Amino acid sequence: MKQYLMNINGKWVGEELESLDVINPASNKKIGTVPIGGKEETTKAIDAAYVAFESWSKRTAYERTACLKRLHGLMLEHQEELAQIMTLEMGKPIKESRGEVNYAATFIEWFAEEGKRVYGETIPSHADNKRLQVWKKPVGVVAAITPWNFPAAMLTRKMGPALAAGCTVIIKPSSESPITAIKLMELCEEAGFPKGVINLVTGSSSKIAKTIMENPKVRKITFTGSTEVGKILIRQSADQVKRLSLELGGHAPFIILDDATIDKAVAGVMASKFRNAGQTCICANRIYVQSGIYDAFLEKFAKAVKKLNVGDGTNESVDIGPLINRAGLDKVSNHVKDAVSKGASVVTGGEPITNEGGVFYAPTVIGDVKPSMIMMQEETFGPVAPVQKIETDEEAIKLANDTPYGLAAYLFTENVARGTQVIEQLNYGIVGWNDGAPSAAQVPFGGMKESGIGREGGHEGIDAFLESQYVSIGMN
Numbered sequence: 001m002k003q004y005l006m007n008i009n010g011k012w013v014g015e016e017l018e019s020l021d022v023i024n025p026a027s028n029k030k031i032g033t034v035p036i037g038g039k040e041e042t043t044k045a046i047d048a049a050y051v052a053f054e055s056w057s058k059r060t061a062y063e064r065t066a067c068l069k070r071l072h073g074l075m076l077e078h079q080e081e082l083a084q085i086m087t088l089e090m091g092k093p094i095k096e097s098r099g100e101v102n103y104a105a106t107f108i109e110w111f112a113e114e115g116k117r118v119y120g121e122t123i124p125s126h127a128d129n130k131r132l133q134v135w136k137k138p139v140g141v142v143a144a145i146t147p148w149n150f151p152a153a154m155l156t157r158k159m160g161p162a163l164a165a166g167c168t169v170i171i172k173p174s175s176e177s178p179i180t181a182i183k184l185m186e187l188c189e190e191a192g193f194p195k196g197v198i199n200l201v202t203g204s205s206s207k208i209a210k211t212i213m214e215n216p217k218v219r220k221i222t223f224t225g226s227t228e229v230g231k232i233l234i235r236q237s238a239d240q241v242k243r244l245s246l247e248l249g250g251h252a253p254f255i256i257l258d259d260a261t262i263d264k265a266v267a268g269v270m271a272s273k274f275r276n277a278g279q280t281c282i283c284a285n286r287i288y289v290q291s292g293i294y295d296a297f298l299e300k301f302a303k304a305v306k307k308l309n310v311g312d313g314t315n316e317s318v319d320i321g322p323l324i325n326r327a328g329l330d331k332v333s334n335h336v337k338d339a340v341s342k343g344a345s346v347v348t349g350g351e352p353i354t355n356e357g358g359v360f361y362a363p364t365v366i367g368d369v370k371p372s373m374i375m376m377q378e379e380t381f382g383p384v385a386p387v388q389k390i391e392t393d394e395e396a397i398k399l400a401n402d403t404p405y406g407l408a409a410y411l412f413t414e415n416v417a418r419g420t421q422v423i424e425q426l427n428y429g430i431v432g433w434n435d436g437a438p439s440a441a442q443v444p445f446g447g448m449k450e451s452g453i454g455r456e457g458g459h460e461g462i463d464a465f466l467e468s469q470y471v472s473i474g475m476n
């Protein structure tokens with residue numbers, strides 16, 4: 001059984017600490033251990049990042065870009081190794097894991113270039129004896145806390161811009177899938193990032209976060225995870241006014257109007273809903289279908305869902321892997337039971353699948369749903385697709401916006417004017433219009449309302465790691 005370690009100031013450490021097990025959710029078997037780091041280790045990581053910041057922030061953007069480009073190449077070279085460990089530790093089908101490694105690498109590649117375009121400004125002066133400028137500076141030491149469901153991409157979506165901007169980082173991956181981050185750390189070493197620029201700690205998230213929040217050397221927290229934890233971090237960050245970027249929970253409405261192309265809509269829902277077994281922040285959580293095509297859509301959709309192959313993600317033919325753990329399976333089961341108890345009908349699926357100790361749930365379509373059902377209000381985070389019939393565009397907009405979340409929404413209609421008028425009224429940071437898979441490195445990804453603060457990806461993604469310094473120059 002491999003004992004993986006933390007990396008602090010260029011050294012692999014933690015073998016003397018108590019460790020936690022990393023479990024393969026497809027088999028319930030232990031695949032490795034990681035150290036349970038706490039205050040001492042986190043403080044050492046912060047100190048290392050703080051010291052390294054002095055030199056790293058003064059490197060030219062071109063020097064930083066060179067490290068990032070080497071990391072990009074190494075990620076592609078090690079795609080299979082990274083994908084295999086990702087699938088083992090969190091269950092994602094291997095073909096999706098390979099895709100995630102490529103997707104994760106695009107953030108490194110895109111921000112390697114973006115770092116060379118951190119431009120300041122000159123501002124027309126109001127007085128002939130003054131010159132007004134805006135200089136851009138890296139925010140400082142950054143703590144990055146990431147979720148389990150995209151263990152590579154959610155990390156590089158933070159590391160890429162932070163490092164390109166000249167910041168140094170402390171990474172805290174999810175304890176459910178820490179090994180992918182450790183493997184990425186190995187590649188960062190090989191890419192030649194100086195010691196202390198990137199540090200990785202594993203273990204007690206609350207103790208690590210508390211140490212981060214109480215240390216003035218950390219100027220920025222970038223978090224991806226649940227809204228509940230995001231709210232804890234907002235409260236904790238207040239004492240030292242730490243900068244925050246928050247990528248939080250979602251509850252995506254998927255609206256299909258009667259002029260949509262049904263086959264395109266089915267393909268869109270399949271891509272959005274069943275990616276990572278429905279364990280993504282932007283997957284369709286509520287599917288609203290206009291009455292004129294409801295029956296035809298439901299028939300084709302259910303037929304496509306029944307074809308999905310469930311099993312161990314290391315098998316190339318598998319489409320749906322396990323849920324992340326027993327708690328995740330129980331949540332999905334409870335959401336379905338709640339819906340059925342309130343009058344919903346199971347069109348297909350609706351049951352857990354017992355398979356070699358793993359935690360699997362059958363790809364499921366639920367009909368006759370109502371807004372009062374839990375799955376229509378909270379993230380199910382599983383392969384369950386609730387479908388509700390709607391009559392008008394206005395009804396779809398009202399239902400779609402009736403949530404504290406505002407991350408992603410989807411609309412399928414072929415009518416440009418109609419689509420524009422609907423989307424203008426949707427309170428969501430991301431909208432897939434006839435597209436079930438909108439994510440990319442060059443776009444501003446993030447949510448409104450309780451789905452987060454700020455954006456990751458695109459030029460806004462690097463702005464999150466920069467401070468603007470206004471300089472007024474007296475010429476007399």
Ligand SMILES: NC(=O)c1ccc[n+]([C@@H]2O[C@H](COP(=O)([O-])OP(=O)(O)OC[C@H]3O[C@@H](n4cnc5c(N)ncnc54)[C@H](O)[C@@H]3O)[C@@H](O)[C@H]2O)c1
Pocket residue numbers: 145146147148149150154172173174175205206209224225226227229230232246247248249250280281282379407446451452
């Ligand atoms: N908006 C996005 O881009 C995005 C992307 C991926 C996942 N998510 C959301 O993340 C959630 C699933 O991921 P998860 O289960 O890993 O989320 P989570 O909030 O349980 O954990 C996220 C990270 O925070 C850590 N953490 C847990 N409690 C903490 C605390 N008190 N203080 C500091 N850190 C703490 C965890 O160890 C993990 O590293 C879903 O809600 C999903 O929608 C959002």
Ligand SMILES: O=C[C@H](O)CS(=O)(=O)O
Pocket residue numbers: 149150153279280281282439445
């Ligand atoms: O789970 C949330 C991720 O941000 C989804 S994506 O990989 O960015 O599409």
